[in-house]
Amino acid sequence: MANIKLNQQLKRVEISNFEIENQIVFNYFDNLPATERDEKLLRAVYIGILALMEDRISSFLAKTNNELGTELESLKMIFEMKKELFYKSTIKGILAEDEIAEFLNNYFQERRxxxxxxxxxxxxxxxxxxxxGDIICEINGNPDLKIAIECKFDKSVRFGDIESKDIFTRKSDTAWSQLIEAQANREAKVSLIVFDISLVENSILKNFENVGYIPEIGFVAIINSQKGDYSNLAIAYMLARDIALNAKPIELEKDLLAILVNRIIKDINEVLTIKSLVLNNIDNNKAILKQLEKSILLMEFNQEYLKKFLNDGTLTKKDLLDYYSGEDVKDKYKLIEKEINGIF
Incomplete structure (x- = not known):
């Protein structure tokens, strides 16, 4: 009897008498709390089905060079699969929430x-x-002192400030609405919304380059998950945490608070811009060094064969082949390139 049945009326897949004997699968679920296993199994099936539907994943595996070895093939497969799945609207939100929660918990642990x-x-x-409100952060383990985090990896989510809001248009999610909604829905002291640089609408980028603060509404953080850069999230979270911890139950001068927070964010953004310029400079200088080393190697290589030709009056077919392929130069350059890449 088949284990899988399709319930056409409910549009549901029903599995009976299912079990699997696989060490990797067992170890993964063995390390999970019992309360999380059902949800993770559902996600695993979901992601697996999407991978099977993706022709480019299959094409990639078929073309992988056997000389790379099984482990490298697996690493490349995981990277490509993650990249493909990230851009699918049906799954990228789930992946984002998991990674952001994991980053935050690791960050909390590192900072004690x-x-x-x-x-x-x-x-x-x-x-x-x-x-x-995809993620709730309890400050110092206090369930009554929370920061609500909404993850929106979606280009359809606009900035949506109240001044441009048209209440007669169809309701759609905006940065403003999601921040207000997350704070109210999760009964949080402060709310924070996270966007990814590759999936963020232009109106948000125009207002916030890295980290942003909307007075009385909440914080905005723009991360780069494909590069594993969550630094802006850490900055936004710590600012939100300071407000949650230090805001007193009195009437605050909100305009003054906005001035202070926005000034802090402005200075942070300037530092991040300088850092970006420095890193770009390093990359440019590395590229210049590589080109210089290539030119030096080629000059030495050509000079060597010119000397040989002048001494012998000719070049053998083997000499011509070596000169044409330039394998010796390639091997020398690989070592030099590795050294240059190792520079900060």
Whole structure:
């Protein structure tokens, strides 16, 4: 009897008497809390189906050079699969939430902060049937002192400030609406919305380059998940945390708070811009060094064969082949290139 049945009426896949004997799968689920295993199994099936549907993944595997070895093939497969799945709207949000929560918990541990990040995207909050607020961070383990984080890797999400809001148009998610909604739905002190640089709408980039603050609304962080750069999230979170911890139950001069926070963010953005310029300079200088070394090697290589020709009056077919292929130069350059890449 088949294990898989399709319920056409409910559009549901039903699996009975299912078990799998695989050491990798067993070890993965063995390291998970029992409460998380069902959800992770569902995600694994979901991601696997998407991978099977992706022709480019299959094409990639077929073309992989056997000389690379099984482990390298696996690493390349995982990287390409992750990259492909990231851009699929059906799955990129789930992957983003997992990675952001993991980054935050690692960050808390490294900084010896007693905060804890929890995934909440699949559970409703205080608002009926509302799941806005993908991650909740409890400050110092206090469930009454929370920061709500919404992950939006979606180019359709605009800035949406209240001044440009047209209440007669169809409702759509914006940075403003998601920040307000997340804070209300998760009963948080402060809210934060995270965008990815490769999937962010222009109106948001015009307002915030790295980290942003909307007075009385919340924080915006733009990360680069494909490069593993979550530094802007860490900055935005710590600013939000300071406000959550230090805001007093009194009437604040909100305009003054906005001036202070925006000035801090402005200075942070300037530092990040300088860092980017320095890194770009390093990359440019490395490229210049590589080109110089190539030119020097080629001059030495050509000079060597010119000397040989002048001494012998000719070049053998073997000499011509070696001269044409230039393998000796390539091998020398590989070592030099490795040294240059190793420079900061």
């Amino acid at each position: 902060i007693k905060d804890k990040a929890f995934l909440t995207g699949n559970t409703a909050g205080s608002l009926p049937k509302n799941k806005t």
